[in-house]
Amino acid sequence: MSQLSDSLSNSKSGSAVKYQGxxxxxxxxxxxxxxxxxxxxxxxxxxxxxxxxxxxxxxxxxxxxxxxxxxxKDIQELINDTFTLYAEQSLEIVTQFSRRLYEPLENSDGKTFVEAMNSAEDMSGIIADSMTQYVVEQITQHRDALIAEQAFRYEAILSPHLRKLGEVHKLALIQKLTELLSLMQSPQPVEDATIVISILHRIEYEGLLVEPENLDIKAIRATLLRQLSLMFNDQSRA
CATH class of the missing domain: 1.10.10.60 (Homeodomain-like)
Structure with a gap:
């Protein structure tokens, strides 16, 4: 079993937030x-x-x-549990993505994970390709889920309770990406995970504003590659 699979298997199972109904x-x-x-x-x-x-x-x-x-018992409880269902589905997608992201790193050109880490440029490119594929799939194949996320995000501004649930969900996403970046030997995995998730959220939001066929995939990859290159170049100099 791979390092990431071990990490994911050892993570706490279940949704990031609990049903209340x-x-x-x-x-x-x-x-x-x-x-x-x-x-x-x-x-x-x-x-x-x-x-x-x-x-x-x-x-x-x-x-x-x-x-x-x-x-x-009331509308608020129904809203909260609807968000919990969304969060549960969202975290499952992220978990699948994490496993898929690790696979090419471990198997690229017959290199082990540690050997692949020796090339920051190669590492950035591999991760950028996987993240680009992920975000494009989100925008084109899971568009409804992204729309729901934007709706819940707006409502969280107005609802203190939903805001708390949203924060728990956000921390769960950061935890999953932090586990992956830690395996990649990031010196600041939490900070890097926070930055990457913020970028992905911005790309997803902007992707919802255009028709799927007009999505600029090259621009998405360039943005992700730029940030990842900065992260891994900083790591190589650390």
């Missing part, structure tokens, strides 16, 4: 609760967080109105 003990109840949350997330994508209302969610999920009030 009524706990279920039966499979059928949990399925209905999940249907309600997935319907609520679809509404966020179409209308924003303010579109979440018990009646609207019940109609979207095709369940009785009483079901939404049974599982969630």
């Amino acid at each position: 009524r706990k279920t003990s039966r499979a059928g109840s949990e399925l209905r609760r999940r249907l309600i949350l997935e319907a609520s997330l679809r509404i966020v994508i179409r209308e924003g967080v303010r579109g979440i209302r018990h009646r609207a969610v019940a109609k979207e999920a095709d369940v009785p109105l009483a079901a939404t009030t049974y599982y969630f």
Whole structure:
């Protein structure tokens, strides 16, 4: 098993934030609760967080109105658990990306991970290629998820409780990337992870403002390569 796989396997499992609604003990109840949350997330994508209302969610999920009030005591709890569902799915995508990012580093040109680290230029290029592929997939294939993220981010400005959940989610993302950068022997993995995530968020936001076919993939790679080159060049001089 690779170093990254070991690291990911040893990480705490589960979502970064916890569901707050009524706990279920039966499979059928949990399925209905999940249907309600997935319907609520679809509404966020179409209308924003303010579109979440018990009646609207019940109609979207095709369940009785009483079901939404049974599982969630109020709208805020429903919003919080909808964000938790989004965060859970988002972190799973990031985990898959982390594993995929490490693979070419470990296997490139038959080099071991440590040998690959000896070339900062090669390392920056490999990571830039993988990150570019990831962010393009996010913008083109997971566009709805990015729209939901932007909606939750805006609502967090207005909602102190959602702000706290958003901060926990952000820290979980930083932790996952920090683990990877630590394996790459970054002297400041937390700071580097924070910078990279900020850049990825900006690229994703700007990508939502254009049609997918007009996405400037070369510009995205150039931006990521520039930042990664600075990071690894600084490392080589440390």
